[in-house]
Amino acid sequence: MDNADLYRKSNSLQKRDTLLCLEDYANKIKWKIINDRVIDIGCADGSGTTMLKKYMPNNYAKLVGCDISEKMVQFANEHHGSGRTSFRMLNIEGELPEDLTGGFDHLFSFYTLHWIRDQEKAFRNIYNLLDESGDCLLLFISHGPIFDVYRILARSNKWCKWLKDVNRYVSPYHDSTEPETDVSKLMKSIGFKNIEVKCKEMMYFFDDIEILKKSVAAVNPFNMPKDIFDDFMDDYIDIVRDMQLVDEVNNNIGEKITIRHNYHIIITYASK
Ligand SMILES: C[S@@+](CC[C@H](N)C(=O)[O-])C[C@H]1O[C@@H](n2cnc3c(N)ncnc32)[C@H](O)[C@@H]1O
Ligand SMILES: CC(C)=CCC/C(C)=C/CC/C(C)=C/C(=O)O
Numbered sequence: 001m002d003n004a005d006l007y008r009k010s011n012s013l014q015k016r017d018t019l020l021c022l023e024d025y026a027n028k029i030k031w032k033i034i035n036d037r038v039i040d041i042g043c044a045d046g047s048g049t050t051m052l053k054k055y056m057p058n059n060y061a062k063l064v065g066c067d068i069s070e071k072m073v074q075f076a077n078e079h080h081g082s083g084r085t086s087f088r089m090l091n092i093e094g095e096l097p098e099d100l101t102g103g104f105d106h107l108f109s110f111y112t113l114h115w116i117r118d119q120e121k122a123f124r125n126i127y128n129l130l131d132e133s134g135d136c137l138l139l140f141i142s143h144g145p146i147f148d149v150y151r152i153l154a155r156s157n158k159w160c161k162w163l164k165d166v167n168r169y170v171s172p173y174h175d176s177t178e179p180e181t182d183v184s185k186l187m188k189s190i191g192f193k194n195i196e197v198k199c200k201e202m203m204y205f206f207d208d209i210e211i212l213k214k215s216v217a218a219v220n221p222f223n224m225p226k227d228i229f230d231d232f233m234d235d236y237i238d239i240v241r242d243m244q245l246v247d248e249v250n251n252n253i254g255e256k257i258t259i260r261h262n263y264h265i266i267i268t269y270a271s272k
Contacts, residue, residue: 001219004045004075010211010218011044013204013261018048018110021139021267026055028269029106030135035061039104039129041092042112043067046076050085052108064104066090093118096125105134113140114171115221119186127190127272135194135271142173142199144263146216149239159232162224169221179266192270199266206259209237209246 001007036057040049043065052063065080065087067073076087090100092109093116107126116122126136147170154163173179180197187195206212213233224232240246240259249256 001221002069002071003218004069004072006214007072007218008045008047008075010214011047013215014111015048015051016204017139017202017265018051021110021137022051022055025137025267025269028135029055029137030133030271031057032105034059036106037061037104037131038063038106038108039100040065041090041107041109041126042115043076043087044069044072046072046080046087048110049076049087050080053085056106060084062086064088064100066092068092092116092125093122094125096128101128102131104129105131107134107136108138109136110139111141113138114142114173115169117168117172119172120190123186123192124190127192130272133272135269136192138266138268140266141171142176142179142264142266144171144174145240145243145245145261146219146263147171147174148243149236152239153232153235156235159235162222162228162232173266179264183266183268187268187270192272195268195270197266197268199264202263202265204261204263206261208257209259212240212259213237 038052038056038060040052040063043049044067046065049063049065061084063085065076067076067087067089068091070089073087073089081087090097092112107129113122130136150163150166150169153159154166173182176182180199184195184197206215216236217233245260247258247260
């Protein structure tokens with residue numbers, strides 16, 4: 001996924017949940033009197049990073065959005081970079097650049113950590129990005145039907161060739177019966193303190209099939225030729241229908257279709 005403009009236009013679900021999370025948790029963040037240094041991991045187009053400003057003191061020192069995608073970082077700098085706000089490449093499960101280590105008072109990450117295979121490395125990096133007594137607020141998917149649909153398509157003769165690495169893109173907690181315990185134990189083992197982990201059941205309704213298709217396309221991780229992607233999406237939607245997630249209601253002004261999306265997210269607050 002590196003189409004920043006498509007993601008910008010098709011991330012209402014992610015934006016809604018990020019705002020709900022910030023409304024609930026922003027008052028837990030231990031803001032300094034002045035010169036807070038803030039980092040956002042997995043910034044994508046940068047609009048979520050900019051949203052953070054509404055919940056931060058105005059006198060912050062710097063706000064750095066990071067992403068593994070060069071295209072996302074370039075788009076974010078062009079559209080949201082200014083003064084104390086900048087964007088740079090960083091692989092949160094890679095080696096930390098020296099200049100970032102211990103450099104932040106607060107770390108945020110929304111809808112990113114479920115993309116990460118090496119959870120221990122990523123959480124250790126989060127710990128090491130924080131200055132002493134720094135804190136973090138993280139939101140990521142634990143369980144979601146999108147991953148079940150990926151797995152069904154990966155088992156089909158038609159799509160197995162393009163989805164060979166399907167489990168690379170399934171949340172590490174999708175099959176877990178105790179995701180809260182998994183995350184809490186991992187963070188405790190790394191040395192985090194004041195650990196709060198909540199698994200929340202969420203529901204979101206897509207107003208029509210085309211909106212759902214664009215939302216799925218915006219986070220599509222599979223590399224396949226453009227000329228077969230529409231067919232892939234049609235088969236994707238057929239499986240969503242088979243899962244009884246599409247409600248077709250006939251009202252007096254014609255057929256109304258909504259797609260019900262039930263999923264679980266993990267929200268984590270902790271300090272160093
Ligand atoms: C679904 S977007 C979330 C964007 C934004 N945080 C939001 O909530 O709308 C996930 C982002 O994480 C980035 N990402 C995936 N793996 C990453 C990694 N290992 N390190 C840093 N960013 C990564 C992707 O490039 C993508 O831009
Ligand atoms: C009914 C159904 C399968 C809906 C999928 C909805 C959707 C596009 C979820 C996004 C999941 C995801 C990986 C988000 C992200 O990383 O931002």
